[in-house]
Amino acid sequence: MADVSTPGSPDPQAATPVENRPENPETPETDAIEATDPVPPYPVTSDAMASAPIPGRRMGWRRWLPVTAVIALIASAAIGMLVFLGYSIGVTGLAIGLTAAILPVPLLASAFAWLDRYEPEPVKYLVFCFAWGAAVATAVALVVNTGAAWLFDKIGLPDALVAVLVAPFIEESMKFLGPLLLFWRRRAEWSGITDGIVYCGLSALGFAMVENVLYLGGHGYAAGADEYGPATGLQNVFLIFIVRILFTGFAHPLFTSMAGIGLGIAARSADRTTRWLAPIAGLLAAMILHGLFNLLPTLSAATGETLIMLYGYLGFMVPFFFAVVGFAIALRSWEGRLAERVLPLYVRTGWFAPPEVASLASLGRRHSARQWAKRVAGPAGHRAMKSFQFAATRLALLRDGMQRGLSHNPRDLAKAATEEQELLAAITGYRSVFAGRDPQTPPAWWDGQNYRITFPDGVVRAIAPPEEPVMPVPVTLAPPPPPPMYYPGYGQHYPGHGQPPAYPPFPQQGGGWPPS
Numbered sequence: 001m002a003d004v005s006t007p008g009s010p011d012p013q014a015a016t017p018v019e020n021r022p023e024n025p026e027t028p029e030t031d032a033i034e035a036t037d038p039v040p041p042y043p044v045t046s047d048a049m050a051s052a053p054i055p056g057r058r059m060g061w062r063r064w065l066p067v068t069a070v071i072a073l074i075a076s077a078a079i080g081m082l083v084f085l086g087y088s089i090g091v092t093g094l095a096i097g098l099t100a101a102i103l104p105v106p107l108l109a110s111a112f113a114w115l116d117r118y119e120p121e122p123v124k125y126l127v128f129c130f131a132w133g134a135a136v137a138t139a140v141a142l143v144v145n146t147g148a149a150w151l152f153d154k155i156g157l158p159d160a161l162v163a164v165l166v167a168p169f170i171e172e173s174m175k176f177l178g179p180l181l182l183f184w185r186r187r188a189e190w191s192g193i194t195d196g197i198v199y200c201g202l203s204a205l206g207f208a209m210v211e212n213v214l215y216l217g218g219h220g221y222a223a224g225a226d227e228y229g230p231a232t233g234l235q236n237v238f239l240i241f242i243v244r245i246l247f248t249g250f251a252h253p254l255f256t257s258m259a260g261i262g263l264g265i266a267a268r269s270a271d272r273t274t275r276w277l278a279p280i281a282g283l284l285a286a287m288i289l290h291g292l293f294n295l296l297p298t299l300s301a302a303t304g305e306t307l308i309m310l311y312g313y314l315g316f317m318v319p320f321f322f323a324v325v326g327f328a329i330a331l332r333s334w335e336g337r338l339a340e341r342v343l344p345l346y347v348r349t350g351w352f353a354p355p356e357v358a359s360l361a362s363l364g365r366r367h368s369a370r371q372w373a374k375r376v377a378g379p380a381g382h383r384a385m386k387s388f389q390f391a392a393t394r395l396a397l398l399r400d401g402m403q404r405g406l407s408h409n410p411r412d413l414a415k416a417a418t419e420e421q422e423l424l425a426a427i428t429g430y431r432s433v434f435a436g437r438d439p440q441t442p443p444a445w446w447d448g449q450n451y452r453i454t455f456p457d458g459v460v461r462a463i464a465p466p467e468e469p470v471m472p473v474p475v476t477l478a479p480p481p482p483p484p485m486y487y488p489g490y491g492q493h494y495p496g497h498g499q500p501p502a503y504p505p506f507p508q509q510g511g512g513w514p515p516s
Helices: 061-102 105-115 123-154 160-185 193-227 230-247 253-268 272-303 307-336 339-341 344-348 354-358 362-403 408-433
Strands: 444-446 451-454 462-463
Touching: 061 123, 061 230, 105 123, 105 307, 123 160, 123 193, 160 193, 160 253, 160 272, 160 344, 160 354, 193 253, 193 307, 230 344, 253 272, 253 307, 272 307, 307 339, 339 344, 339 354, 339 362, 344 354, 344 362, 362 408
Parallel strands: none
Antiparallel strands: 444 451, 451 462
C-alpha cells in the first residue's frame, strides 16, 4: 500500500475500463461517458467549514446547572485542600511539595493523551477527571482516613491497618466516582476501554499529585526542617521523590485503570448484566491491587524483613505494570483500526472511497494525510482533514455500537440514525475543503464500486479499484441528498442489520450536476 504522503492517481495508459458497472437504472451500461456529462463539481467551501464542530457534541442550556454545581464542588474541595495543606505543613512546605509533585504530571498526562490520539476526548472532560481526583477524591479520602486512624487508635488497632483496610476502599471509590459520573451523564464520550483507562488514569493522577504534596512537603521538607534544618528537609524531599515518584509514581494510575477497564467494557457491551458487573469487578480489582501494594511496606515494617517489599515490588508490581502497559498499547492499536473494519460498509454505499478508509488505519497514515491536505489546500485543508478523520472515527464507533446492539429503544435508535446522518453530512463538508485540490490528479469520483475518472481525451471511464488502495485518492463524492434520506424502516432494522443510507444517484447521460 502506498504511503499517504505520496499522491497517487491511476495511470490512464494502464487503466482498464470496467465492464460491470454499478447497478443504476439512470446510468447507461457503457464503459465511457461522454465528456459533456461532467464530473460532479467540488462544493464551494469556506474556511469556517474546516473548523466546523463535530456533530454529537453539544451542550444545551439546561445542562449548565449541574455543570456549575460540579465546578463549585471541585473548586470548594480544592480550596479546602490548599488551606488544610498550608496549615498542616506550612507555606514553605506546601510550595516545595507542590513544585516537586507537579514535575511528573506533564509526562504522565502526555502518556494518557497519547493513548487517546485516535478519538481525542474533549479537554474539558479530561480536566474534570484530573480535578476531581486532585480535589474531591483527596479531600474525602483525607477525612475518612484520618477518622479511621483515630477510630483504630481508640479500639487498640495499629493505625498501619488503615493503609491496608480503609485507604484502598475509600481512595479507589472516590477516584472512580468522577469518571463514573462522566460515564452516567456523557455516555457518548465513552468509546471503549481506552477511554476508561484515560479518564480513570487522569483522576488517579490528580489524586497522586496532591497526595505527593503531603508526603514531599509534610513528611519530607517540613519534618526534616523542623528537626534538623532546611538542608535536611530538602534532602528528605529528594529521597521521597525518588521512592514515590520515580519508583512508584505509576501506582495510583495503575490501580484505578482496572476500574477504567470495567467502565470501558460496560460502555461497549449490549448485555445488561455485563454493564453492571464489569465496573464493579474493575473497582474491586483496583481495591485489591491497592491493598496488596500497601500491605508490602506494612509487612516489611512489622517483620523487619525489608526483602518483602523488594520482592513484592520487583516480582509482582513491576511485571504487572508492564503487562497493563502492553495491554493498553495493543488495545489502542486494535481500537485505532476500528475504522478500517467498520467503514467498508460505507464504501460499498458510496460515502467513502477505499483509500480514505485505508488512510485511517494508523497514526502515521493519518499524519501523512493531514500533511497532504495541507500541501494541496493550505492550513484550512489541514484542519479539515483533522476534522474529517475525527468525524470518520466517531462514525465508525457509532456504527460499531449499532452492530453491537448498544441502542435498544426506538428513541435511542432514532438518535443514532440522526447522528449518523449528521456525521455523514459533516464528513462530506470536510472532504470538500481538500478533495480535488491536487493539480497532479485528474477529476474523478467514487461511485461505490468503481472509480470514475476523466481521462486526457475528455471521456469519463469507470476503473476498478486496485487490491491495495493508492492514497490519497484524487476523488470527491457526489453531494449528499437533503436529510433525512433513510429508507423506510431504516431504524427498525437495528441492531446490526441496518445498512447505511445509500448515496444519491450519479449523473445521467448528457445531464448536468447535480441531477435535478
